[in-house]
Amino acid sequence: MTQSHWTDEEISLKVMAYLDGELGPEEAKQVRKNIEIDTRFRNAVQSLSEIKEATNEMKLKNLPEMYWDDYWKHVYNRIERGLGWIFISVGAIILLSFGAWKFLMEIFENQTIHPVLKGGIFILIIGFVILFVSILREKLMIRKIDKYREIER
Amino acid sequence: MSEHVESLNEDQDVIRDCQKGKKDRYRVLVDKYKVRAYHAALLFTGNSDDALDLSQEAFYRAYKALSSFQPGKNFYTWLYQILRNICINHYHRVRKRVVPIGDIEEQRGRPFILPADTQPDEIFEKSEMREMVWKALNQLSEKDREILVLKEFNDFSYKEISDILNIPIGSVMSRLYYARKKLGVLLEALK
Numbered sequence: 001m002t003q004s005h006w007t008d009e010e011i012s013l014k015v016m017a018y019l020d021g022e023l024g025p026e027e028a029k030q031v032r033k034n035i036e037i038d039t040r041f042r043n044a045v046q047s048l049s050e051i052k053e054a055t056n057e058m059k060l061k062n063l064p065e066m067y068w069d070d071y072w073k074h075v076y077n078r079i080e081r082g083l084g085w086i087f088i089s090v091g092a093i094i095l096l097s098f099g100a101w102k103f104l105m106e107i108f109e110n111q112t113i114h115p116v117l118k119g120g121i122f123i124l125i126i127g128f129v130i131l132f133v134s135i136l137r138e139k140l141m142i143r144k145i146d147k148y149r150e151i152e153r
Numbered sequence: 154m155s156e157h158v159e160s161l162n163e164d165q166d167v168i169r170d171c172q173k174g175k176k177d178r179y180r181v182l183v184d185k186y187k188v189r190a191y192h193a194a195l196l197f198t199g200n201s202d203d204a205l206d207l208s209q210e211a212f213y214r215a216y217k218a219l220s221s222f223q224p225g226k227n228f229y230t231w232l233y234q235i236l237r238n239i240c241i242n243h244y245h246r247v248r249k250r251v252v253p254i255g256d257i258e259e260q261r262g263r264p265f266i267l268p269a270d271t272q273p274d275e276i277f278e279k280s281e282m283r284e285m286v287w288k289a290l291n292q293l294s295e296k297d298r299e300i301l302v303l304k305e306f307n308d309f310s311y312k313e314i315s316d317i318l319n320i321p322i323g324s325v326m327s328r329l330y331y332a333r334k335k336l337g338v339l340l341e342a343l344k
Contacts, residue, residue, distance in 0.1 A: 054336075055301070075179075
């Protein structure tokens with residue numbers, strides 16, 4: 001296979017993939033062969049190797065060993081705390097709902113409270129329920145289609 | 154190649170166990186990727202304390218979202234996307250805190266990967282080329298710097314970069330090639 005018709009850019013891209021270890025064994029063998037016989041391939045290797053050498057020399061700083069020892073513990077604690085918050089939230093919702101239900105039953109069964117006041121409370125509750133359902137539905141709809149949902153707002 | 158497939162299969166097994174509620178199994182993934190995740194965060198924050206905290210937060214959020222993890226996907230690529238979002242939010246939060254309100258808009262377009270206001274010695278080990286490469290990297294556009302950082306310092310494959318940036322492999326190659334070419338020109342000029 002001859003690559004004499006290839007542009008310099010095509011050759012550079014192929015050589016770059018070769019140097020990055022992205023080619024299969026057959027393709028890599030072909031590129032190696034071309035490097036031996038074609039100066040354009042050799043030039044591409046030389047210019048890309050210089051840049052790779054410069055970046056390869058940049059080694060990222062590591063942390064002392066003691067930080068790695070505790071790393072999992074910190075992640076685990078966050079997971080556990082997260083579960084704790086879920087239980088607290090569910091518990092609070094159950095307690096508040098039960099309290100609200102008891103409070104409403106108390107009001108509606110109480111004969112001394114004026115029917116207009118009962119009606120007002122009833123309308124107020126309906127308003128809250130509609131508002132809550134509407135916001136909840138909107139949040140769920142946005143969540144379904146929002147590709148940035150992992151981003152904290 | 155088979156080593157890579159084996160590693161991916163091991164991740165899938167662990168994820169399946171975690172989805173069944175075996176919390177402790179998650180440690181296998183944390184131990185396997187903690188250094189990479191920390192380094193990835195360090196490149197965003199330029200600060201080891203923040204990098205440690207944000208990388209742990211990314212592992213926690215990934216655990217919480219494991220039920221939505223698509224089987225067959227690369228776990229680390231997915232974790233990196235979560236980490237990247239956390240770091241971007243962190244960057245903007247910190248900027249809002251330290252920048253006067255009138256300057257926030259101006260700061261919005263500033264780089265968030267390898268931030269220019271950090272020092273290279275906070276991120277990289279001492280080396281001959283460090284200052285020069287750092288200067289050159291900071292003269293590149295955000296787009297060029299990001300693809301270079303993904304390849305050179307995060308060691309992602311073309312396929313993984315294509316998944317992270319949501320662009321075809323061909324675009325990854327040409328973007329990477331032109332970014333390297335620009336870096337080469339800048340390094341030559343700085344010599």
